[in-house]
Amino acid sequence: MLAVVPPPVTVRVPSKINLHLSVGDLRKDGFHELNTVFHALSLTDEVTVAAAEDSGVEVYGEGEDVVPTGANNLAWRAVQALAAYCDKPAEEPKVRVVLRKGIPVAGGMAGGSADAAATLVGLAALWRLDITRDELAGVAAKLGSDVPFALYGGTALGTGRGEQLVPVLSRHTFHWVLAFDHKGLSTPRVFGELDRLREAGDPPRVGSHAPVVEALASGDPNQLALLLGNDLQAAAVSLRPGLRRTLRAGVNAGALAGIVSGSGPTCAFLCMDGQAALSVAAELAGAGVCRTVRVAHGPVPGARVVNGDEPPRSPRPIGTA
Numbered sequence: 203m204l205a206v207v208p209p210p211v212t213v214r215v216p217s218k219i220n221l222h223l224s225v226g227d228l229r230k231d232g233f234h235e236l237n238t239v240f241h242a243l244s245l246t247d248e249v250t251v252a253a254a255e256d257s258g259v260e261v262y263g264e265g266e267d268v269v270p271t272g273a274n275n276l277a278w279r280a281v282q283a284l285a286a287y288c289d290k291p292a293e294e295p296k297v298r299v300v301l302r303k304g305i306p307v308a309g310g311m312a313g314g315s316a317d318a319a320a321t322l323v324g325l326a327a328l329w330r331l332d333i334t335r336d337e338l339a340g341v342a343a344k345l346g347s348d349v350p351f352a353l354y355g356g357t358a359l360g361t362g363r364g365e366q367l368v369p370v371l372s373r374h375t376f377h378w379v380l381a382f383d384h385k386g387l388s389t390p391r392v393f394g395e396l397d398r399l400r401e402a403g404d405p406p407r408v409g410s411h412a413p414v415v416e417a418l419a420s421g422d423p424n425q426l427a428l429l430l431g432n433d434l435q436a437a438a439v440s441l442r443p444g445l446r447r448t449l450r451a452g453v454n455a456g457a458l459a460g461i462v463s464g465s466g467p468t469c470a471f472l473c474m475d476g477q478a479a480l481s482v483a484a485e486l487a488g489a490g491v492c493r494t495v496r497v498a499h500g501p502v503p504g505a506r507v508v509n510g511d512e513p514p515r516s517p518r519p520i521g522t523a
């Protein structure tokens with residue numbers, strides 16, 4: 203009898219920004235204690251997993267020429283981690299993973315983490331595993347601090363190294379413009395630069411996350427705009443001084459506020475509504491301060507299977523500089 207080959211599974215997964223990112227002390231394990239408000243955006247990657255004899259990873263779209271396709275790809279590490287978790291035979295899993303990337307690579311928007319989360323969700327369906335999202339989150343946390351959030355999406359408070367999550371109520375859809383830089387920034391390098399800046403002086407720190415949580419519940423973008431804060435921003439700007447100009451240009455173009463996303467270098471601009479976001483994006487694209495510009499909204503759900511779903515409405519480039 204012929205073995206039945208399960209059909210491929212496609213998963214759409216959001217990017218993230220950090221509306222609030224407070225970085226605490228460096229821990230003995232090399233990670234910093236975080237207190238962060240994650241917010242999932244409609245800028246997505248799509249990941250297809252399929253049973254295949256020629257195992258491996260293919261990458262298309264954003265950063266296809268720089269993303270590793272071997273054992274270092276976070277999506278492949280997710281394949282291995284889930285195979286080990288559910289006691290699959292030790293031989294290499296016979297899976298092909300195809301990444302269609304819309305999220306900028308090394309951009310502070312957790313694209314690699316998103317691919318890992320999507321791979322876990324896709325494989326759970328492909329292998330018909332009886333596994334909960336919370337169990338997947340346990341596997342996800344071992345792959346990277348940002349991976350569990352990509353499973354859940356929405357808006358959430360992250361503590362520990364960012365992997366311990368509590369959902370945050372967000373009543374409103376917020377509209378964003380994202381400015382992609384020409385080159386990525388390494389996350390460990392940005393954390394290291396913050397340690398250096400803190401040894402040399404005392405750069406200002408963001409306060410408590412509580413006012414941000416209140417602004418999210420109120421749904422008022424004007425209130426939220428005043429409260430966006432990121433301790434890694436000074437470090438990202440120190441390594442990439444041109445980001446100052448990008449941040450200024452977004453506000454001059456009419457955004458309510460701008461912030462470096464996570465460890466950067468992508469800048470995220472909060473806008474009054476969808477129409478304002480389109481206008482800010484068009485003006486920013488012409489300002490010559492970034493590689494390209496996207497519009498997006500949030501919060502959106504975490505990684506989910508989209509087989510048979512409508513074609514993705516991935517945000518379009520507004521223009522290039």
Ligand SMILES: C[C@@](CO)(OP(=O)(O)O)[C@H](O)COP(=O)(O)OP(=O)(O)OC[C@H]1O[C@@H](n2ccc(N)nc2=O)[C@H](O)[C@@H]1O
Pocket residue numbers: 220223232233234235236238309310311312313315345346347348349362363364389390393463464465466
């Ligand atoms: C900064 C943040 C903010 O959400 O995201 P990005 O901007 O990179 O997307 C995250 O903390 C990044 O999470 P992630 O990209 O998953 O990082 P990991 O793979 O876990 O860690 C990479 C490296 O970053 C540093 N790191 C990461 C998390 C943390 N809480 N403290 C750290 O010091 C460590 O040097 C670690 O070795």
Ligand SMILES: Nc1ncnc2c1ncn2[C@@H]1O[C@H](COP(=O)(O)OP(=O)(O)O)[C@@H](O)[C@H]1O
Pocket residue numbers: 268269270274275276277301306307308309310311312313314315317318386387389465466
């Ligand atoms: N699937 C993947 N997508 C993007 N980058 C990946 C992936 N797997 C491994 N990487 C590596 O991880 C690094 C960080 O990528 P990414 O997650 O996009 O950025 P960030 O940590 O800034 O959010 C990249 O420089 C790349 O070398």
